[in-house]
Amino acid sequence: MQFKQTLLAGALSLFISPLALSGASSTTSYQYDDQGNVTQIDGPRTDVQDITQFSYNDKGQLTEVVNALGHSIQLSNHNSFGNPQQITNANSTVTELSYDEIGRLIQATIKSTVGDITTRLEYDAVGQVTAVYLPNSSELHYEYDGAKRLTAIQNGLGERIEYQHDNAGNITKQVVKSSTGAVVNQFSQAYDEMSRLLKTVGANGQTSHFVYDKNSNTTGATNPRN
Structure with a gap:
């Protein structure tokens, strides 16, 4: 067909x-x-x-993908959820995948002759990723509000990016903080009732405005250089 x-x-x-x-x-x-x-x-x-x-x-269950160049990706050893537990790429590099009891990916390990390369993930009770532990020993932690919107990302050094949202879920403010809590950078954004971006304001007050027609096409824009 x-x-x-x-x-x-x-x-x-x-x-x-x-x-x-x-x-x-x-x-x-x-x-x-x-x-x-x-x-x-x-x-x-x-x-x-x-x-x-x-x-x-x-x-x-998907077992192989072959692209136009003939390069093949093999997916094998599927679990009861149908998730592959091993992926082999065109270079014969093997990645082993582990899942939790409800089928969420919790670990990916690239097998290598010089040592395994592993990434781990953690989740909260509602399935949101709360932490990622990377192969270079760095880590990222994620925070959410009651509406499941991302509100902050923090690395292992304590450096953070914080987000604020409007009722439609659009990010209205982003603040970058150092490990001591000092504000390093920030910007804010404003949207109309159709979630169209109307204004952006940078850390130094530099402002851009956007105008739309009835079909939501951008018809005008002003930026700090205008």
């Missing part, structure tokens, strides 16, 4: 670049197996081959 998705380039211009409506199109083709798994994606390029292929086991 094969499905084709065709996108007009002009329809993407607002998100990618200010391209004029030219009528140009790109086509991406998808193929599926009888279980509905994607087995092949043929990208929009016509000058080179850009096909990615996917293989699955009899449980529908």
Whole structure:
């Protein structure tokens, strides 16, 4: 079974670049197996081959991804949640993955002849990542509010980035602090009722403003240099 998705380039211009409506199109083709798994994606390029292929086991678990250059990633030893516990890349480098009792990733170890490279993750009761321990012995800790919005990131040295949000979840203020609590840098942002960015204010009061039309296209902007 094969499905084709065709996108007009002009329809993407607002998100990618200010391209004029030219009528140009790109086509991406998808193929599926009888279980509905994607087995092949043929990208929009016509000058080179850009096909990615996917293989699955009899449980529908992804076991291999092969890109257009023939480079293969093998996924194996799936657990009861269907998560792979081993990934082997095209260079034969093996990464071993460990999960907790509810299927969350808690450790990734890259196997190496010069020593394993391990990253560990911790979660809170609602599944938010609260800590990441990196291979170089550094660490990051994450804090959230009652609405599950990220409010702070702190490294092992005590240096922090703190965030404030509006009711829509947009970040309205970011403050960077040293390990002593001194403010190193900060900026604030304001949004309208449609969550469109209206104003930014830097640490030294430098201010930028943005104006939109009824379709939310930016029609004007002023910055400290204007």
